[in-house]
Every structure is written in C-alpha cells, then in structure tokens.
Amino acid sequence: MTPPMTPPVAPSRVESRTVPGGVGDSAARPDGVLKVTGEFAYSSDLWADDMLWGVTLRAPHPRALIKSIDLGPALAVPGVHAVLTHEDVPGEKHYGLDRRDQPVLAVDQVRYQGEPVALVAADHPETARRARDRIRVEYEVLEPVTDARRAALDPGCPKVHESGNVVRHQPIRRGDPETSGAEVVVTGEYEVGMQDQAFLGPESGLAVPAEDGGVDLFVATQWLHVDQEQIAPCLGLPPEKVRLTLAGVGGAFGAREDLSMQVHACLLALRTGRPVKIVYGREESFFGHVHRHPATLRYEHGATRDGRLVHVKAEIVLDGGAYASSTTAVVGNAASLGAGPYEVPNVAIDAYGVYTNNPPCGAMRGFGAVQACFAYESQMDRLAQACGLDPVEIRVRNALSEGSTLATGQVVDMPAPLTDLLERARAFPAPPPPDRSDARNLPGGVANTTRGEGVVRGVGYGIGIKNICYSEGFDDFSTARVRLELVGGEPAALVHTAAAEVGQGLVTLQAQIARTELGVARVTVAPADTAVGSAGSSSASRQSYMTGGAVKAACAAVREQVVKLAEARLGRTLGEVTLRDGELRADGVAVPLAEILAGEAVEETREYRHRRTFPLDPVTGQGNSHVQFAFCVHRAVVDVDVELGLVKVVELAAVQDVGKILNPVSLAGQIHGGTAQGLGLALMEEVQVSGGEIRNPSFTDYLIPTILDMPPMRLEILEHPDPFAPYGLRGAGEPPTLSSTPAIVAAVRDAAGLPLTRIPIRPEHITGT
Structure with missing residues (x-):
C-alpha cells in the first residue's frame, strides 16, 4: 500500500454537523439562476x-516556411494601434504545458493550419479584422506529415520537430504473452476520430495594463497558476506582475488547459497601454484550442475456452498534432489503463504519442x-462471442476487485465493485418496444426518414477504468484560505481558492464543505485568482478531491482556532466540541459563534496533497502511477x-460508484453530461481533417448531441468510500464518458451484425455504401 505523501490530519476533538446546504444535499448553484436567465457574465462579456x-x-497551411511578413498595409488602417509578430515578444518565444515547444507567434515556420502568425489591436473589432486581412505573408508550402502511425514507427518519415516525431513511447510489460497458453485469441484494429470539446463559450479574455508595469488578465481558463507560469516568461515579467482572475467560463472539458489568447492579449495591452479584449468566433475556436487525440489501436486478447483472460497485446498510436500539449500524460493514461478493468497476467502494450502537422x-x-x-x-465483446459467453458474463469473470493487480503492478487498494456494477446494469428492466406510429420514436426522428421497416433493436454494455487526479509523481496539490468572521452580526465564512469553476459545480461544493465543517449557513466563495496559492487544474476529475480536501483542511484549522478562542473567553478547557447552527456546543453548553468571535476574524490557509505516486518505468511500465480509480x-x-x-x-442506463455523494443533483448532471459526450463520440462528433486541414470548423458541420439525441437515462449510484480520499469520495465526471461510447457501439453492432471498428459510426459503416 502506497503511503500518503502528507500524513492525515490528526483526529480533531471538534465535530461539525451538516447544516442545510451542506455535504450530501442538492445545494442550489449560486450561478444557476443567472445562467438560466441569460444574465450570467461570461468572459466574452x-x-x-x-x-x-x-x-x-x-x-492557412498545415506546414510551411515563412519567407516574409509585410505589416505596412495593416498599420496604415485608421484605428489600428498595434500590429505584432514574434519579433515583438519581449521574453521567451515559446510556451507549453509539458514542453515549451509552441511559439507565441510563428517564428520561421508554421506546423499546423491555424497557427498564430501576427496580432492586431484596433479600436473596433471590424477594424482589427480588416487590418489583419491586409497583412501579407509569403509562405513556402511543404508537404505535411499527417499519418500518425508512420510518424511514430517509420524512421524515414520527415520530422515535424528537430527532436523527432515521438513525443513519448510508453511500454507496459507484465509476464509473457507469447507463452500464455491462450486457447482462444481475438484480434482487432480500431480507430478513434478527433473529437472537439464543443464548449459553450469560445476563447476570450481581457488584459489590462497595470501601473506597476505588469498586467491583469481576466480570462476563462482551467488552471490559473499554470497559465501564469507560461505567460510571465513570454512577457519578460516576474509571475507576481502577471495577475490572473477567473472570468465566467462557458465549459471547458480539457480544452482550456492550454493557452489560447492569453499571451496575445497581454502583449497587445502592454504594447498599447490600454485594455485589450480578444474573443474568438466559433470557427476560430476550432483552430484555437486542442482537441481529443485521434488514435489507431491494434489489440490481441487471449483467453482460456471458458473466457478467462491470459494475455493482452496492444499497439496504441495517439496523434498529438503539431505541439506536445498534454500528450505525455495522455500516453501514460492510455498505456497504464490499456488492458482495462480486468485481471490479466500477461500484458505487452506499446503506446505512442506523436507529432504531426495535424491540429x-x-x-x-x-x-x-x-x-x-x-x-x-x-475486444471483450469479440472474446465473448468467440467463447460463446454473454458480454456481461465475460466481463464479470475477468473484472478487477479490491486487491487486484493492474498491468503496471499497482495494487487496487480501494473498493472496486465491478462485478456488482455489471450485475446491476444487467438487471435493469428492458425499455418497451417503440410506438412506431410516432416518428419521434424511430431512427431519423421527425424527418420521417424511417417508417420502421428495417429497424432492429440492439443492446450493448461498456465498462471503463479511469484514474482520478494527476499521476506519475506529479506534485499535485490545492490551496484553500478560509476566513470565519461576523458579517452583520452573523457568523459567515469566506472561502478563497484558485480553483476554476468550469460548470461542474465546484463553487457550490466549496460552500457545502464550509457549511458542513464550520456549522454556519452563510458562506461566500471568493472569485478564483492568483492571489492565493495554486489549486491546480479543473481536470482529471480532481477538484472535489483536491480543492475539496484543501477547503476541508482549512476549515478544520479554523475550527481549532475557534475552540481556542472559546476556551480563552470561558477560562476553561472544553471537552468534545460540536459546531452547529452558528453555535459552539460543548459540555452541555451552547455558545453562539458571534459571542466567541466578538469582532475577531479567524483565517487559515492550508495545502492539501494526495498520497504519493510514481512515474512509470520507461522500459517495463511498472509503477504505482495513479492516486485513485473510478468505474x-x-x-x-x-x-x-x-x-x-x-x-x-x-x-442509456448507468451504474457508477462515487465513494460519497456530495451533491446528488450535481452528480446526476455530471453523469448525464459525460454520457452525452460519449454518445457524441460514438455516433456523430468528429473534426474532419484531410491533408492536415480542418474541413468542418462549425457546429453546422461538426455535429453534437442535442436534447433530441439524448435518450432517457436510468442511474444507480453506489457509495463505497475510498479510505484515502476526503469524505471517501471518487471523482465522478469522467468515467461516464469512457463507458458510454463502447456500450452504444456494442448495441449498434448487436443490431446490425457488423464489426464496426471505427468511431464515430457513420451511416455508410452500417449500410456498406
């Protein structure tokens, strides 16, 4: 068992009781009404x-050398205040999440269609666009590298970067698949298309030059401090002079981890001495942020005749496009979780993340x-068919459980009730047959395309394993500052973190935790900014775990200070203490917090770290690389x-173990939302890229599920607490995205009787035309 990085907080003699709106309640979102009525201010406002x-x-080209840039015609446009190229970047020319390989503005070449080359600031957006269109760039167009597998495995493939095309190769080796004694072997080649995060609000922000020579940036992002760490060196400024405040975020889903317009707005603001706002249109947004890695995957599964897995072999190639971004971590996840939530004694996986001239x-x-x-x-469905087993039964026979060992050698040391999850999913009653007199119940819907003659019903299952929090030795932590004071004569708590609320309900949860831990009803969550320690990224389903843990720890420290104040005022030591309903209760006496505080404020800041993880061995792939697993x-x-x-x-029916339900309504929304994105990947969502060029950069041609595409959902939520996590919780937002896609594809296979190895499924994959 891996020891915690930081020892748990010693048991407190102070106990708090849940007040209305605390942990476990469906507390109302403070931004909910504003968002529903359209009054919420997003970063674009x-x-x-x-x-x-x-x-x-x-x-305009996916790969080209820049021969010359003529800014003169743009500078001549009335109302233009600045036109900048890479020569105007005062500090570091490159940035990046993992590798500083991405230029702020293209230097001597471009590596993908849509790469930023120049910036314009003007007193009206249309003026700025007209000036931009007058900039003349001479390119020498080169043949792009677009085949990810060739980029990974062919030594003769041209190099996208001088360092080579392989960003990371991670092998996983356990046992010997060649001597596994498999009696049944199935193989398959699979392809996953490029998916867009399709968030509500395009990239936007406002940079304001400051009197101290620095800049204040108000921006929609997922990770304030890592943005700051990348922006400041490019501006040639110390981090403390680059202050970020989270503006209203219209969704993220990972795409806001990377910089988009942040450095550009700051450069223009510092050059002009005036506030500068940048807002992408939807088409530009398709070029301005990262997408899901498309992938090609080759798998071989071996089993005994009764369906017991004995080996898995796989080659996974992930197309990272022109720059590294988070490709190294994506490869680590794909490799370490590549055998799935199953017991397999022999594993050989090779996962590659590569550079290409794709987006x-x-x-x-x-x-x-x-x-x-x-x-x-x-593959598990193919194996079930080859062994003559039900698709649920073969999963049950091979499912991980607590104490199982993964392909990486890591032991699952938390509840893993996979068999129970599978059996509960199988036990759901079947939906009734469609009423074919109503076109809305048939494929094609109200378009009346289908009359039901060729309609066949299918059922499919999917299960996945997802790591929660960051992995492989990353020093992942979150910071929270909690202040308890009297406001208008009432005890009130103020919670301040840098955690990004991106629609997942984190602001609501921070207030719930403070109410629970401090026993007060009045809680305010301060705007997230870099004036407090880092809270890490709103990704990896980690914020409830990490920032929730930090808020809980800071509240515990505040409670201890309150007890000390009470003991000083009462002149005696107290026994067991409870904070509830704005009172401190101990030894049969209730003392209002207002009397204890008496004009004083108690404030504590705490960092929360999860237990330690380790990098995967670069040769064998062995190591305790993950904090927590969710299913x-x-x-x-x-x-x-x-x-x-x-x-x-x-x-769609879903069964999920979340450890502890913190907010039932919010949790259901996360499962519904993750499932919807999985449905999109299964049936409709794909950024069409040909020759390195995006062919469908709009929601006219890039299709996402609507309310008409999402079916009714059955949910069953289990609570098996993780002993290492705050409240025993498990991050819940990502696992539904994994399992919904293969379940839908399996159901289509069941109906159509076709292998269907590529997603999203297109009509021609089913009809063969």
Whole structure:
C-alpha cells in the first residue's frame, strides 16, 4: 500500500454537523439562476473603458516556411494601434504545458493550419479584422506529415520537430504473452476520430495594463497558476506582475488547459497601454484550442475456452498534432489503463504519442483512457462471442476487485465493485418496444426518414477504468484560505481558492464543505485568482478531491482556532466540541459563534496533497502511477435502421460508484453530461481533417448531441468510500464518458451484425455504401 505523501490530519476533538446546504444535499448553484436567465457574465462579456479589440492572423497551411511578413498595409488602417509578430515578444518565444515547444507567434515556420502568425489591436473589432486581412505573408508550402502511425514507427518519415516525431513511447510489460497458453485469441484494429470539446463559450479574455508595469488578465481558463507560469516568461515579467482572475467560463472539458489568447492579449495591452479584449468566433475556436487525440489501436486478447483472460497485446498510436500539449500524460493514461478493468497476467502494450502537422491535441474528458476503452471493450465483446459467453458474463469473470493487480503492478487498494456494477446494469428492466406510429420514436426522428421497416433493436454494455487526479509523481496539490468572521452580526465564512469553476459545480461544493465543517449557513466563495496559492487544474476529475480536501483542511484549522478562542473567553478547557447552527456546543453548553468571535476574524490557509505516486518505468511500465480509480458501467439500447444506417439511442442506463455523494443533483448532471459526450463520440462528433486541414470548423458541420439525441437515462449510484480520499469520495465526471461510447457501439453492432471498428459510426459503416 502506497503511503500518503502528507500524513492525515490528526483526529480533531471538534465535530461539525451538516447544516442545510451542506455535504450530501442538492445545494442550489449560486450561478444557476443567472445562467438560466441569460444574465450570467461570461468572459466574452468583459468590458473596460478605452478598450481595444485584438485579433489573430492564422496560417492557412498545415506546414510551411515563412519567407516574409509585410505589416505596412495593416498599420496604415485608421484605428489600428498595434500590429505584432514574434519579433515583438519581449521574453521567451515559446510556451507549453509539458514542453515549451509552441511559439507565441510563428517564428520561421508554421506546423499546423491555424497557427498564430501576427496580432492586431484596433479600436473596433471590424477594424482589427480588416487590418489583419491586409497583412501579407509569403509562405513556402511543404508537404505535411499527417499519418500518425508512420510518424511514430517509420524512421524515414520527415520530422515535424528537430527532436523527432515521438513525443513519448510508453511500454507496459507484465509476464509473457507469447507463452500464455491462450486457447482462444481475438484480434482487432480500431480507430478513434478527433473529437472537439464543443464548449459553450469560445476563447476570450481581457488584459489590462497595470501601473506597476505588469498586467491583469481576466480570462476563462482551467488552471490559473499554470497559465501564469507560461505567460510571465513570454512577457519578460516576474509571475507576481502577471495577475490572473477567473472570468465566467462557458465549459471547458480539457480544452482550456492550454493557452489560447492569453499571451496575445497581454502583449497587445502592454504594447498599447490600454485594455485589450480578444474573443474568438466559433470557427476560430476550432483552430484555437486542442482537441481529443485521434488514435489507431491494434489489440490481441487471449483467453482460456471458458473466457478467462491470459494475455493482452496492444499497439496504441495517439496523434498529438503539431505541439506536445498534454500528450505525455495522455500516453501514460492510455498505456497504464490499456488492458482495462480486468485481471490479466500477461500484458505487452506499446503506446505512442506523436507529432504531426495535424491540429494540436491535448486534454479532453477522460483523455487517453477513452481511446483505449473503446478498443479493449470492443475486444471483450469479440472474446465473448468467440467463447460463446454473454458480454456481461465475460466481463464479470475477468473484472478487477479490491486487491487486484493492474498491468503496471499497482495494487487496487480501494473498493472496486465491478462485478456488482455489471450485475446491476444487467438487471435493469428492458425499455418497451417503440410506438412506431410516432416518428419521434424511430431512427431519423421527425424527418420521417424511417417508417420502421428495417429497424432492429440492439443492446450493448461498456465498462471503463479511469484514474482520478494527476499521476506519475506529479506534485499535485490545492490551496484553500478560509476566513470565519461576523458579517452583520452573523457568523459567515469566506472561502478563497484558485480553483476554476468550469460548470461542474465546484463553487457550490466549496460552500457545502464550509457549511458542513464550520456549522454556519452563510458562506461566500471568493472569485478564483492568483492571489492565493495554486489549486491546480479543473481536470482529471480532481477538484472535489483536491480543492475539496484543501477547503476541508482549512476549515478544520479554523475550527481549532475557534475552540481556542472559546476556551480563552470561558477560562476553561472544553471537552468534545460540536459546531452547529452558528453555535459552539460543548459540555452541555451552547455558545453562539458571534459571542466567541466578538469582532475577531479567524483565517487559515492550508495545502492539501494526495498520497504519493510514481512515474512509470520507461522500459517495463511498472509503477504505482495513479492516486485513485473510478468505474462506471453503461447499458445502451438502440434502434438501428440497417437499410439507411440511422441510429436512435433508445435508453442509456448507468451504474457508477462515487465513494460519497456530495451533491446528488450535481452528480446526476455530471453523469448525464459525460454520457452525452460519449454518445457524441460514438455516433456523430468528429473534426474532419484531410491533408492536415480542418474541413468542418462549425457546429453546422461538426455535429453534437442535442436534447433530441439524448435518450432517457436510468442511474444507480453506489457509495463505497475510498479510505484515502476526503469524505471517501471518487471523482465522478469522467468515467461516464469512457463507458458510454463502447456500450452504444456494442448495441449498434448487436443490431446490425457488423464489426464496426471505427468511431464515430457513420451511416455508410452500417449500410456498406
């Protein structure tokens, strides 16, 4: 068992009781009404007096040398205040999450279509766009590298970067698959298309020059401090002079981990001495942020005749596009979780993340694990068929449990009730047959395309394993500052973190924890900014665990200070203490917190760290690389018109273990949302890239599920507490995205009787035309 990095807090003699709106309640979101009524201010709504507008000139080619740039015509446009190229970057020319390989503005070449080349600031957005269009760039167009597998494995492939095309190769070796004695062997080749995060609010922000020579940036992001760490060196400023405040975020799903317009807005603001706002349009957004890594996966599963797995072999190639972004971590996830949530004694996996001249790819909900899950779950269905077993039964026979050992050698030392999850999913009652008199119940819907003649029903299952929090030795921590004081004569708590609320309900949860731990009803969550220690990224399903843990720890420290104040005022030592309903209760006496505080404020700041993890061995892939594991099972029921290739998802049922339910309504929303993105990847969502060029940069041609595509959902939530996590919780937002995709595809296979090895499934994959 891996020891915690930081010892747990010693047991406190102070106990708090849940007040209304505390942990376990469906506390209302403070931003909920504003968002529903359209009054919520997103980052694109920011405004400042004397503000300029910034725009970006982007390269039209996926690979080209820059021969010359003529800025003169742009500078001549009335109302233009600045036109910048890489020569105007005062500090470091490159940035990046893991590797500083991405230029702020292209220097001598471009490596993907849409790479930023120049910036313009003007007093009106249309003026800025007209000036941008007058910039003249001479390119020498080169043949792009677009085949990820060739980039990974062919030594003769041209290099996208001088360092080579392989960003990371991670092998996993356990036992010997060649001597496993498999009696049944199934193989498959799978392909996952490029998925977009499709968040509500395009990239936007406002940079304001400060009197101290620094800059204040108000921006929609997922990770304030890592943005700061990348921006400051490019501006040639110390971090303390680059202050970030989280502006309203319209969703993220991983795409806001990377910089987009942050450095550009700051450069223009510092050059002009005026506030500069940049807002991407939807088309530019497709070029301006990372997407989910497309992947090709080759798998071989070996088993005994009764369906017991004896080996898994796999080759996983992930296309990272032009720059590294989070490709190294994506490869680590795909490799370490590539055998799935199953007991397998012999494993040989090779996972590659590579550079190409395709659009850059990085974080998206469930990254790395999503691509692998589609392949290994497809393989389990093939294996079930080859062994003559039910698809649930073969999963039950091989499922991990607490105490199991993963392919990396890591022991699952927390509850892993996979068998129970699977059996519960199988036990859900079947939905009724469709009423074919109503076109809305048939594939094609109200378009009346299908009359039901060629419609066949199918059922499929999927299960996945997802790591929670950051892995492989990353020093992952979160900081919280909690202040308890009297406001208007009432005890009130103020919680301050740098954690990004990106729609997942984190602001609500921080207040719930403070109410529970301090026994007060009045809690305010301060805007997230860099004036407090880092809270890490709102990704990896980690914020409830990490920032929740930090808020809980800071509240515990505040409680101890309150007890000391009470003892000083009462002149005696107290026994067991409870904070509840704005009172301190001890020894049969209740003392209002207002009397204890008496004009004083108690404030504590705490960092929370999870238990230690370790990098995977670069040769064997062995190591305790993950903090926590989460599991979700889906059953999908679909109707397929096998003649027209149309699919209607009739029902999705999900069973998930979350350790501890913190907010039931918010949790259900996370499971529904993750499932919807999995449905999109299964049936409709793909950034179409040909020759390195995006062909569908709009929601007219890039399709995402609507309310008409999402079926009714059945949910069953289990609570098996993780002893290492605050409240025993498990991060819940990502696992549904893994298992919903293979479940839907399995159901379509069941109806159509076809292998269907590529996602998203297109009509021609079903009809063969």
